[in-house]
Amino acid sequence: xTAELVRGQNQPLDRSRxxxxxxxxxxxxxxxxxxxxRGALPGAEAVVHPGAPRRPGVEVADRAAAEHRLxxxxxxxxxxxxxxxxxxxxxxxxxxxxxxxAAPAPSVRLTAIDGTGLAGYTVTGLTAETAVVAxxxxxxxxxxxxxxVGQGYSGGLAALLHDQGLARAADVAAEVEAAAAPDPAREIxxxxxxxxxxxxxxxxxxxxxxxxxxxRSTPAPGPTPPAPAPSGAxxxxxxxxDGPPPPVAGDAAGxxxxxxxxxxxWGMFEDxxxxxxxxxxxxxxxxxxxxxxxxxxxxxxxNRLGTAADVARATARDRHATLLTQARAALxxxxxxxxxxxxxxxxxxxxxxxxxxxxxxxxxxxxxxxxMALRLGDLHLPEVLDLRIPMxxxxxxxxxxxxxxxxxxxxxxxxPGPEREFGRRELGSALTDGPPDAAxxxxxxxxxxxxxxxxxxxxxxAGEFAVQVIDPGGTAAQACAPxxxxxxxxxxxxxxxxxxxxxxxxxxxRVDLVQMAMRSRAADALPPDLxxxxxxxxVHDFPHGFDDRAVTMLRYLADEGPAAGVHLMMVADRAQAxxxxxxxDPLWRSLLRITPVPDAHLAxxxxxxAWTYEPxxxxxxxxxxxxxxxxxxxxxxxxxxxxPAGPPLxxxx
Amino acid sequence: MSVNLSKGQGISLQKSDGxxxxxxxxxxxxxxxxxxxxxxxxxxxxxxxxxxVLFAGKQPIDVVFFQHLVSDDGAVxxxxxxxxxxxxxxxxxxxxxxxxxxxxxxxxxxxxxxxSFTGQTFTEVEDxxxxxxxxxxxxxxxxxxxxxxxxxxxxxMAKVHxxxxxWQMTAIGEPSVGRTFQDLVPAIVPHL
Numbered sequence: 001x002t003a004e005l006v007r008g009q010n011q012p013l014d015r016s017r018x019x020x021x022x023x024x025x026x027x028x029x030x031x032x033x034x035x036x037x038r039g040a041l042p043g044a045e046a047v048v049h050p051g052a053p054r055r056p057g058v059e060v061a062d063r064a065a066a067e068h069r070l071x072x073x074x075x076x077x078x079x080x081x082x083x084x085x086x087x088x089x090x091x092x093x094x095x096x097x098x099x100x101x102a103a104p105a106p107s108v109r110l111t112a113i114d115g116t117g118l119a120g121y122t123v124t125g126l127t128a129e130t131a132v133v134a135x136x137x138x139x140x141x142x143x144x145x146x147x148x149v150g151q152g153y154s155g156g157l158a159a160l161l162h163d164q165g166l167a168r169a170a171d172v173a174a175e176v177e178a179a180a181a182p183d184p185a186r187e188i189x190x191x192x193x194x195x196x197x198x199x200x201x202x203x204x205x206x207x208x209x210x211x212x213x214x215x216r217s218t219p220a221p222g223p224t225p226p227a228p229a230p231s232g233a234x235x236x237x238x239x240x241x242d243g244p245p246p247p248v249a250g251d252a253a254g255x256x257x258x259x260x261x262x263x264x265x266w267g268m269f270e271d272x273x274x275x276x277x278x279x280x281x282x283x284x285x286x287x288x289x290x291x292x293x294x295x296x297x298x299x300x301x302x303n304r305l306g307t308a309a310d311v312a313r314a315t316a317r318d319r320h321a322t323l324l325t326q327a328r329a330a331l332x333x334x335x336x337x338x339x340x341x342x343x344x345x346x347x348x349x350x351x352x353x354x355x356x357x358x359x360x361x362x363x364x365x366x367x368x369x370x371x372m373a374l375r376l377g378d379l380h381l382p383e384v385l386d387l388r389i390p391m392x393x394x395x396x397x398x399x400x401x402x403x404x405x406x407x408x409x410x411x412x413x414x415x416p417g418p419e420r421e422f423g424r425r426e427l428g429s430a431l432t433d434g435p436p437d438a439a440x441x442x443x444x445x446x447x448x449x450x451x452x453x454x455x456x457x458x459x460x461x462a463g464e465f466a467v468q469v470i471d472p473g474g475t476a477a478q479a480c481a482p483x484x485x486x487x488x489x490x491x492x493x494x495x496x497x498x499x500x501x502x503x504x505x506x507x508x509x510r511v512d513l514v515q516m517a518m519r520s521r522a523a524d525a526l527p528p529d530l531x532x533x534x535x536x537x538x539v540h541d542f543p544h545g546f547d548d549r550a551v552t553m554l555r556y557l558a559d560e561g562p563a564a565g566v567h568l569m570m571v572a573d574r575a576q577a578x579x580x581x582x583x584x585d586p587l588w589r590s591l592l593r594i595t596p597v598p599d600a601h602l603a604x605x606x607x608x609x610a611w612t613y614e615p616x617x618x619x620x621x622x623x624x625x626x627x628x629x630x631x632x633x634x635x636x637x638x639x640x641x642x643x644p645a646g647p648p649l650x651x652x653x
Numbered sequence: 654m655s656v657n658l659s660k661g662q663g664i665s666l667q668k669s670d671g672x673x674x675x676x677x678x679x680x681x682x683x684x685x686x687x688x689x690x691x692x693x694x695x696x697x698x699x700x701x702x703x704x705x706v707l708f709a710g711k712q713p714i715d716v717v718f719f720q721h722l723v724s725d726d727g728a729v730x731x732x733x734x735x736x737x738x739x740x741x742x743x744x745x746x747x748x749x750x751x752x753x754x755x756x757x758x759x760x761x762x763x764x765x766x767x768x769s770f771t772g773q774t775f776t777e778v779e780d781x782x783x784x785x786x787x788x789x790x791x792x793x794x795x796x797x798x799x800x801x802x803x804x805x806x807x808x809x810m811a812k813v814h815x816x817x818x819x820w821q822m823t824a825i826g827e828p829s830v831g832r833t834f835q836d837l838v839p840a841i842v843p844h845l
Contacts, residue, residue: 006789274727278757281725285709285759326758607725 005121005135005148013119013137013144015112016075020086022068022134025104027091029157029180030068032058033164035083037139040165042080044172047161051179058084064091064180072137074144083138085149085164088123089131089157091180100126100152108134110146121148128154128248154248247341249348258350262373262392265345265353268338269379269389270606275334276381277607282327290320331383339387346390349375352459353390356451356618356625364458364628366635371395371459376452376594379602379611391602391613393592396534400558400568401452402591405445406438406575442573444596446479448615449538449571451625455616456536457488458628462635466533469493470503472545476538476571486629487636493540500545504553507537507566511557514564534565542572543580551580555587675754676788677813677822679703679765683781683799684741699778700736700770701799703747704834705729709759711845717749718834728755729763741780750788751813753820762814764825764841766834767799768807775802775828783810785822795824807831809840 003011022030031049033041041047048055053062057076061068072084088106090096097103105126110118123134129152137146153159157176162169252267254260293316303309347358352371354360355378374395378388453467469480471493483489493499513530517523526532537557546554558568570591577584593601600610618625681703689695704718707729715724719734732748739746751763767783775781781799786792795811802808805828813822829840 009789271727274725278726278728278755281714282709282757282759285712285714288712289710323759330758606723606727 003119005119005146007121007125007148007150010145010147011119013074013110013146015118016144017071017073017113018118018137019111019113020068020070020072020135021109021111022070022086022088022106023109024066024068024088024106026097027064027066028068028106029064029089029091029176030060030070031087031089031176032060032070032072033085033087033161033166034058034077034081035085035164036080037082038165039083041161044166044168044175047166047172047176049172049176049179051175057081062179074137081139083136085133085136087131087133087157087160089160089176092177098130099154100129100132106132106134110135119146121150123150123152125150125245126152127251130154130156131160133160152245154246247337247344249345251341258353258372261345261349261353264341265390265392268341268345269604271334272338272381272384272387272389273604273607273609275331275338276383276609279327279331279383282330283324286320286323286327289323290316293319335384335387342387342389349390352395352455353392355390355616356622361624361628364631366462366632367459368461370461370464374452374455374459375616376401377613377615379613381609381611382600388614389611396562396565397567398562400562400570400591402570402572402574402588402593403445403449404574404593404595405442405571406573441596443479444615444617445571446476446540447617448594448596449540449569450479450483451615451617452569453483453536453538454488454625454629458632460534462632462639464533465536466531467536467538468503468507469538469540470500470545471538471540472496472500473541476540482626482629486626487633488629497545497547497550500550503537504550504557507535507557507561508553510535511560511564511566515560518564534567536567536569537561538569538571540571542570543577543584551583555583558587558590675752677751677753677794678745678786678788679705679749679751679783679810680745680786681747681767681781681783682741682743682745683738684779685738697773698737698771699773700734701738701747701778701781702734702768702770702833703731703749703783704766704768705731705749705751706764706766706834706841707756707760708762708764708845710761711842713838714760716834726755726757728752728757738778743780743782745784753813762812762845764812764844765810766807766837766841767810768831768833768837770832772806772832774804774806775799775808776804783808785811785813794822797824797826802828805830807837807840809837809844812844 005011022028029050031047034046034048034055035041045052045055048058048060050060050062050064053060056078057073058071060070070086077084086108090098090100090103100106100123105122105124107120107122109120112118121135123132126132132152133149135146136149137144153163155162157173158170160169161172166172250257250260250264252260252263254263294313297303297309297312297316300309300312303312346355349358349360350371351358351360351364351367352373353375355375372395373392374397375390376393377391379391380388457465457467467483467489469476469483469489471477471480472495474493474495477484477492480489480493484492494502510530513526517526539554542554543551554568557566560566561568568591574588577588594613594615595601596615598612598614600612602611602613603609604611681701683699683701686696686699689697702719704716706713707715707717707724715721715726715729717724717729717731719731722731722733723729728751730750732750735746749765756763765783765785769775769778779800782796783799784796785794787794797808797810799808807829809825809827809829811822811824811826813820815821825844827840827844829837831837831840
């Protein structure tokens with residue numbers, strides 16, 4: 001009977017001559033390494049590969065192929081060999097997949113010479129790896145066993161050999177690749193993959209995958225040991241491959257790298273929420289149990305005299321401390337993994353997802369396609385101050401933003417109210433260094449608004465996104481200067497009530513026309529002077545300069561705008577806006593509230609923790625926003641020169 | 654091959670070489686009611702529900718059932734509510750997956766229950782069973798045939814609890830009456 005092994009599982013081998021059949025679906029190089037009792041390779045001669053396919057007791061194929069049959073005679077191996085690792089490396093050639101993630105899951109069968117099945121293992125869950133240790137045969141107390149390893153290396157064969165302690169790993173890896181280089185005369189064409197997807201049929205036979213459905217890697221218990229412990233026989237069986245695989249950016253499902261990163265970030269978000277939920281639940285339980293046990297000590301009349309009460313109290317506190325320590329250890333283990341993942345994900349993010357201090361902004365050029373989402377800021381929890389999860393919202397924005405510029409945007413954190421629907425549990429503002437003064441918050445709110453507007457402009461193709469500003473008091477001129485001076489805004493915002501009315505009427509006309517065109521399916525009948533770019537309207541210092549009619553128009557835009565490509569960003573003090581009475585409550589509720597200073601008011605969709613939001617601002621003194629806007633303005637001018645037709649969508653006659 | 658446990662019998666979830674098994678699945682299956690009415694719309698549907706209650710020191714901490722499909726810590730997942738049953742061929746119509754290694758440290762017992770949400774007693778449901786499967790090996794740890802189980806609408810099936818560093822499963826198999834797991838709490842408490 002063939003046993004299907006799961007990763008990390010081992011099984012005794014009762015034959016000394018075994019055949020290892022490998023079916024990879026794509027051309028792979030199959031090799032073996034002969035390790036000593038610590039699993040280390042003494043030298044290049046311990047690597048059996050196409051360039052040196054024969055050693056005493058083992059033999060591999062002399063070229064890359066989709067299917068392999070390797071033979072091992074365990075009795076003929078030198079006595080010094082304690083571990084035989086069977087490795088697969090993707091053959092580098094045109095048309096072949098670049099990583100195992102893009103290839104069918106390789107399957108390994110161990111059979112006796114007469115064909116009797118001994119064990120099987122399908123190497124699933126591979127992503128960016130190009131070399132993998134599939135299984136290993138190892139000597140344990142004189143008998144041989146087989147273990148499913150499945151340890152992949154995104155660094156390829158060189159990383160794999162280096163991990164096994166080979167001194168000249170890179171040279172040997174190059175030698176293997178040269179020996180396995182394609183030789184058309186001997187090439188065996190790869191059979192057509194059986195399943196359509198890499199994880200298709202073989203995975204179905206295996207056990208149920210408990211990992212989060214949107215993620216392919218999951219926090220596994222225990223950190224990876226850096227190297228097998230150097231302690232003789234026990235080290236030979238040390239499950240070095242049981243630790244979590246090193247994190248890889250884009251390690252999630254998706255059609256494009258952008259979508260994979262988006263899903264990965266949401267997966268990290270959920271993992272952190274759940275991990276902290278486990279920790280909070282454990283520490284709440286520890287606290288309530290401690291209280292209960294102390295009460296029992298107090299209530300027990302036998303404890304009135306003597307030291308029994310002190311002993312009982314000390315025991316209760318010890319139990320409390322032990323549980324807390326265990327819970328923290330579990331949390332720290334998960335955090336270590338998520339932090340490592342964050343460290344590889346952050347540098348890999350495209351501009352729309354990246355922080356302003358990410359180098360990707362330095363080399364930024366105006367894109368040709370719209371991004372799927374935008375980073376509005378960072379989220380974190382008080383238990384984990386140094387792990388920040390990017391807060392991504394889908395584009396086009398489904399709802400507008402309200403950047404709360406009121407001085408009580410921080411102080412109000414404990415007050416319940418309808419606008420608090422996003423934060424089910426409140427934390428207070430213990431994380432900030434005390435509320436900054438009102439003027440500073442107003443300045444930061446406007447800076448946040450400009451940073452978000454600049455980011456939206458920069459990640460859209462030239463001419464597909466436009467920003468308008470309503471600033472009746474003229475107080476935003478300084479903050480908007482980067483937008484105006486680089487020419488991204490056509491001119492400084494018109495002050496006074498007249499400016500408000502002009503901008504609002506223009507946008508409402510646009511919404512009405514687009515709606516009409518969509519209803520009658522006549523998109524080509526739009527007037528030629530209509531700007532087809534998506535519009536972001538920044539309303540500064542609301543409700544200053546707004547009369548009832550303007551407020552009504554604003555509400556209309558908030559309700560009807562998003563579907564017609566008009567988005568609203570309010571920079572306003574909620575308390576001042578209350579002067580308008582309940583008429584503004586629907587507007588407030590329809591917008592996503594964000595704050596210019598860290599504030600715990602956003603809830604995750606799984607557990608409902610209150611997450612502290614921090615806006616994505618450029619580092620102090622950095623010119624990155626201005627540089628990006630300048631490049632954008634250049635691109636727009638260039639586009640206008642090459643296409644002097646004027647309106648982007650000339651009407652068809 | 655299935656292992657039919659008697660009430661109160663315990664099985665250690667430890668491998669012989671000392672390694673702990675890390676994943677179990679509770680499966681629940683039953684045959685859907687026969688179609689009635691011209692368009693099958695007057696079928697008296699049978700809805701059985703599987704639930705898992707997570708305890709820390711006899712105190713319920715979290716519940717995974719059809720309205721809360723994933724425990725807050727993410728270690729216990731219900732694959733989704735089935736309102737009508739299946740073919741009655743032995744497949745699981747509802748399943749709860751437990752990743753024992755990822756459970757929070759204070760959770761020390763998980764109790765699995767079955768309820769008849771639509772109120773049919775187990776005598777009226779055909780081919781109904783519940784089972785606990787060790788996901789690492791696919792081996793069935795416990796199996797109860799619910800059909801013919803008498804005039805009951807619920808069962809406290811089994812519990813998985815911490816023993817030392819590992820986990821052990823104890824079969825309970827106590828029939829009871831109730832629409833959801835809340836009705837079963839009095840029946841669960843004596844088994845903790």
